[in-house]
Amino acid sequence: MASLLLTQRKKKGVREKQPIAYLFVFPYLLMFAIFIVIPVFAAIFLSFTYFDTVRAPSLVGFSNYITILTNDDIFMQYVIPNTLKYALIVGPGGYILSFLLAWMLAQLPHKLRTVLALIIYSPSLTAGITMSVLWKVIFAGDNSGYLNSVLLNLGLIVEPIIWLQSKEFLLTIMIVVTLWSSMGVGFLAMLAGILNVNQDMYEAGYIDGIRNKFQEMIYITIPSIKPQMLFGAVMAIVGTFSASGIGVALSGSNPTPQYAGQLIVNHIEYYGFFKYEMGYAAALSVILLLIVYAFSRFAFRLFGSKNE
Amino acid sequence: MKKQKFQATKINPKRFHPSQIRYLILIFPVALFMLLPLLYIFNHAFKPLEELFYYPPRFLVEQPTFANFTRLFKVTGTSGIPMSRYLFNSIIVTVLILIASVIISTMAGYALSKLNFKFKKVINEINTIALMFVGIAVVIPRYLIVEKLGLIDNFFVHVLPYLAVPVGLFLVKQFIDQIPNELIDACRVDGANDWQIYTKIILPLIKPAIATIVILSFQSVWNSADTSTTYINDDSLKTFAFYMNTLTTGATGVAGQGMAAAASLIMFLPNLIIFIVMQSKVMDTMAHSGIK
Numbered sequence: 001m002a003s004l005l006l007t008q009r010k011k012k013g014v015r016e017k018q019p020i021a022y023l024f025v026f027p028y029l030l031m032f033a034i035f036i037v038i039p040v041f042a043a044i045f046l047s048f049t050y051f052d053t054v055r056a057p058s059l060v061g062f063s064n065y066i067t068i069l070t071n072d073d074i075f076m077q078y079v080i081p082n083t084l085k086y087a088l089i090v091g092p093g094g095y096i097l098s099f100l101l102a103w104m105l106a107q108l109p110h111k112l113r114t115v116l117a118l119i120i121y122s123p124s125l126t127a128g129i130t131m132s133v134l135w136k137v138i139f140a141g142d143n144s145g146y147l148n149s150v151l152l153n154l155g156l157i158v159e160p161i162i163w164l165q166s167k168e169f170l171l172t173i174m175i176v177v178t179l180w181s182s183m184g185v186g187f188l189a190m191l192a193g194i195l196n197v198n199q200d201m202y203e204a205g206y207i208d209g210i211r212n213k214f215q216e217m218i219y220i221t222i223p224s225i226k227p228q229m230l231f232g233a234v235m236a237i238v239g240t241f242s243a244s245g246i247g248v249a250l251s252g253s254n255p256t257p258q259y260a261g262q263l264i265v266n267h268i269e270y271y272g273f274f275k276y277e278m279g280y281a282a283a284l285s286v287i288l289l290l291i292v293y294a295f296s297r298f299a300f301r302l303f304g305s306k307n308e
Numbered sequence: 309m310k311k312q313k314f315q316a317t318k319i320n321p322k323r324f325h326p327s328q329i330r331y332l333i334l335i336f337p338v339a340l341f342m343l344l345p346l347l348y349i350f351n352h353a354f355k356p357l358e359e360l361f362y363y364p365p366r367f368l369v370e371q372p373t374f375a376n377f378t379r380l381f382k383v384t385g386t387s388g389i390p391m392s393r394y395l396f397n398s399i400i401v402t403v404l405i406l407i408a409s410v411i412i413s414t415m416a417g418y419a420l421s422k423l424n425f426k427f428k429k430v431i432n433e434i435n436t437i438a439l440m441f442v443g444i445a446v447v448i449p450r451y452l453i454v455e456k457l458g459l460i461d462n463f464f465v466h467v468l469p470y471l472a473v474p475v476g477l478f479l480v481k482q483f484i485d486q487i488p489n490e491l492i493d494a495c496r497v498d499g500a501n502d503w504q505i506y507t508k509i510i511l512p513l514i515k516p517a518i519a520t521i522v523i524l525s526f527q528s529v530w531n532s533a534d535t536s537t538t539y540i541n542d543d544s545l546k547t548f549a550f551y552m553n554t555l556t557t558g559a560t561g562v563a564g565q566g567m568a569a570a571a572s573l574i575m576f577l578p579n580l581i582i583f584i585v586m587q588s589k590v591m592d593t594m595a596h597s598g599i600k
Contacts, residue, residue, distance in 0.1 A: 017425055017426065021424070025419045025420065027412045028413060031472035032474075035453075036472060040441075043446050097338075101335065101338060109322060110320075114587070119339045120338065123346065125576065126572075126579075133568040133571075134572060135345075137352070138345070146348075180345065183342070188591065189598075192594035192595040195319070197319065221319075227599050228597055234440055241444070269447065272447065272448040278452070282449065285446055285447075288442065293440060
């Protein structure tokens with residue numbers, strides 16, 4: 001009888017409310033509110049203030065934003081170009097690379113695939129910054145550094161290059177290091193997605209005139225795994241910006257030498273923790289969040305199923 | 309003929325076929341690029357002092373020794389705190405976070421997937437937006453909040469900020485969505501309450517998703533020195549990842565490099581082992597990771 005009632009209710013779509021649900025979500029929501037929602041709103045509020053952590057914040061309207069856009073030479077000359085270059089190569093570049101790798105791995109038998117996938121995934125376990133020791137030795141500036149020693153031996157350079165302090169190379173090194181460790185959760189999601197595409201789809205596709213692997217990828221694989229593609233894209237965007245403090249970790253100073261590897265994240269920390277201009281730093285944070293959001297919206301536009 | 313060609317190049321093949329060689333040729337250089345730095349760390353960590361001094365430097369270790377590890381364990385920082393203390397802190401923090409975050413996100417995941425309440429849709433949507441959240445962007449307001457809560461130099465500041473992980477909840481919720489509602493309705497008919505359904509039905513069925521949160525949380529916590537640098541001034545409360553960072557910035561010089569490599573290996577290996585043990589479960593969860 002009871003089960004009959006339940007199915008009836010379900011058919012009508014009027015299942016009763018279950019207030020006990022609030023108990024289940026409460027611990028998560030509490031932590032979510034304290035450490036994610038409130039900080040975001042606090043950043044938005046502080047971005048309209050002048051706040052030096054000693055006196056209470058005083059409202060200053062849009063002046064922080066105006067200063068950032070019109071008066072912050074370092075931001076306009078170095079931070080924005082660096083951030084864009086870094087984000088465009090590591091974000092979409094790393095994303096396309098991880099999709100192609102996942103796709104190629106899916107064409108291999110299970111054991112071989114598992115080993116290769118593990119190798120490609122494992123650098124992401126190192127989470128960039130803690131492993132900067134490794135890169136510091138490889139790129140060490142004297143002739144004991146690995147790269148210098150190899151290049152000296154090959155006769156490609158005559159003098160050791162101080163890689164991590166150099167204006168020309170720091171940003172490139174940051175991009176290489178981040179790409180190295182960027183085949184993470186998104187890569188695994190896309191790999192799992194590709195492996196789970198219904199095999200009949202391919203068979204049907206070949207009957208319908210698909211002729212090669214490339215067409216197969218474009219017309220069958222990608223449309224079938226759109227949700228995983230979107231998840232992977234969001235993870236790539238977030239990962240790119242989360243790892244972007246790496247310039248300071250590699251060069252050992254904030255600001256980075258001649259601002260060569262200065263990204264928004266470093267600019268925020270510099271103003272917040274070195275100059276104690278919290279309002280200004282908060283305005284920079286808001287801009288960063290907006291950039292991330294804009295990138296993600298673009299990903300949703302490409303792969304999302306909902307119309308917005 | 310056409311049919312045969314399709315068979316040869318299909319996705320997820322059962323065995324090796326020559327047509328796969330072209331993919332191997334492309335994947336191999338990438339895999340090598342990914343692997344070399346890790347091999348390097350591994351070799352460097354086991355090099356005796358004289359091999360660390362070799363010029364030109366050699367990639368492979370010739371006479372492996374644990375000397376770097378023993379020196380690492382003996383050395384104490386400027387504050388006189390032994391390394392074992394940092395390691396102990398890290399282990400406690402990591403264990404606490406893993407247990408708490410699994411409980412918190414599976415409970416929330418159950419409610420957001422299977423229970424019916426007013427704000428369910430809104431919360432799910434907000435959580436999907438929060439997937440895009442970049443924690444590093446709000447270091448400053450977070451610091452101010454932690455300060456207001458009186459958590460500076462409190463051990464729990466290591467734990468609390470890591471408990472709400474939108475990606476973790478998202479994956480768990482997607483995984484619970486796969487469990488048929490009929491199963492839960494049937495349990496209700498048999499008189500089970502929500503707590504019983506959660507502990508007896510849901511938790512055993514979502515082990516792969518739990519394994520995935522464990523791995524994600526472990527990675528972010530074990531590797532992170534941020535909490536120690538930002539919120540903790542008391543050296544005895546800092547973690548191993550922080551200690552590692554001081555080693556790499558402070559102890560330059562060749563002997564320091566050997567120790568730093570040994571320390572990196574200690575950081576990296578637990579991650580790798582846990583992932584290898586749980587990788588099939590993670591792949592299982594990832595199959596349901598799509599954002600629809």
